[in-house]
Amino acid sequence: MRIPSQFNDGNLYSQRQDRPEAGGASSRLKKTRLKKSGWLGNQHRQVVRMILALVLVMVVINAAAKPEFYQPFFVPPAVDPASLNQASLLDPSKASKPEVEIPEQVRQQSAEYAASLSADEQISLARSLIRSLDRFQNNEPNPSLAKQFDQIPIDRAEIPLDSMTKLLIRSLIVEAEKRVVDGAVWRSGDRDALRLRLLMIGQEIVAANTPPAAIVGVLSLLQQPEAFRGQAVRIHGQVARVQLISEGSNKNDPLPDYWQLWIRPSSGADRPVVALVTSLPDKLKRFHKLKRFQEGGSQNDAPRVVVQGSFFKRLAYQSSIGADLAPVVVGKLWQPESMAAASVGQSKNANEVGTIRPFVVILGAIFVGIVLAGLVVWRTAASAKRARLVRHDRDSDVLIVPPKLQDLNLEDPVVKSNHP
Known part of the structure; x- marks a missing residue:
């Protein structure tokens, strides 16, 4: 089914280039004009596509200038802390020797003794042990610590006093953390565990040879x-x-x-x-x-x-x-100092980019707006011109007489008899 056009007697389907058409010079003229307008339309679409691609590239470049877009995927610090052990990471100046391996039976006895104490006794004993641990690190004698462990029902055998002190502190912290209220604001039950954690921040409570x-x-x-x-x-x-x-x-x-x-x-x-x-x-x-x-x-x-x-x-x-x-x-x-310097440089660069970016964005928006407005005006004018040409071709169709018919004399009796 062919749908007729409102401008001429042709149909709205595109004509094949290898298909001959009747109509003479007028039809060829219309066909040429339609081809030119179609070529202009294709060019118009190509320009619009290129402008959209350019805008997309500008958006990607603008986003790439913001570190928060790609830093979640590339977060290696300036100095890799994985190269340090836990003890030196907590305090690099206090890297100790590998801790002595403690039997599981002694660990269980330490946990049971810590659980048998009341909350006040746990805090009091933990503070005393932390002070003793400070003396160990300062190479100060502490004869009272050995007597204190003699009164504790733990078979420490040949385990050094500093290792036993750390083990018992861990057990006391575990018991204190059982009173912590999770998923809530700060509560009174959090104070004991928080106090012990804060007091032990500067201490080597983990083994140096642990990952x-x-x-x-x-x-x-x-x-x-x-x-x-x-x-x-x-x-x-x-x-x-x-x-x-x-x-x-x-x-x-x-x-x-x-x-x-x-x-x-x-x-x-x-x-x-x-x-x-x-x-x-x-x-x-x-x-x-x-x-x-x-x-x-x-x-x-x-x-x-x-x-x-x-x-x-x-x-x-x-x-x-x-x-x-x-x-x-x-x-x-x-x-580390290198990380601090890197963060300072990054802040300066980000501030410089932040001062330039609004000006560039405004200029880019103005330029894109002018280009798009020009394209719209040009496209509108081209469409109006094309419509005028189609209407003019429809209204000015001329009868084209072949040259041989122009020489005939229609008043001749012979012609009249052959052409009624």
Whole structure:
């Protein structure tokens, strides 16, 4: 079925080039004009495609200039902390000898003794053991520690006193962490475990020959809290907020002063991590004095840090979308000088890009708008011209007489008889 055109007697289907058509010069003229207009339409579509491709390339280049788009996939630190053991990572100046292997029976006796004590007795004994551990590290004599272990029902045999001290501290921390309220705000039951974790941040409570802590994502800590409870983890990210937590000396048995860091992890998940540390580098202390940094700061200005410590709990907090959870890691901040310098250079480059980008975007938007407006005007004019040509060809069809018929005399009787 052929659908007739409104402009001429032809149909709306395209004519094949190898198919002869009747109509003489007028039809050939119309065909030539239609071919030219079709060629212009193809060129118009090609130009539009190229402009869209150019805009896409500009968008990709603009996105590539933002590190947050590709850093979740490429997050190697300037100095790989995996090359260090856990003890030297917590405090590089205190790398110790490999810890003596402790029999499983002695570990079980230590856990049972810690569980038999009350909460106050656990905290009192843990503080005494931590002070004794400090004396061991300072090579100071501590004869009272041996007498103290003689009163504890643990068969320590030939195990050194420092190893037994670390083992019993671990057992006391495990018992204290059983009173931690997970998935809630800070509770009174969290104080004992938090106090012990903060006091033990600077101590070598793990063996030097154990593998370093694994880099753990935020979602793993949120979805499997029991599996990571008390385990050593390592977090990479940018510091978003710094808060100094100090209870002062007017309270009974206050917690030691510590810094609370809200970190944007580099794992790509837009969920914060709360890190509790007892000391900060000078660089972060300078950022802490800036009001805008305490209130959230700019992601371009935030330095990149590595935190290694123990997973403590999931802390409930009020986010912009409502109640949410953030994993809490109690440990030590580790930031090599090379990483700090790299973060400073990255912040400067990001600030420079941020000052240039709006001007370039405005110019690009103006240029693209002018080009698109010109194409629309040109296309509209071309379509109107084509419509006028089609109407003119339809209204001005001329009868073309062959040359032989022009010489005939229609008044001749012979012609009249042959052509009625």
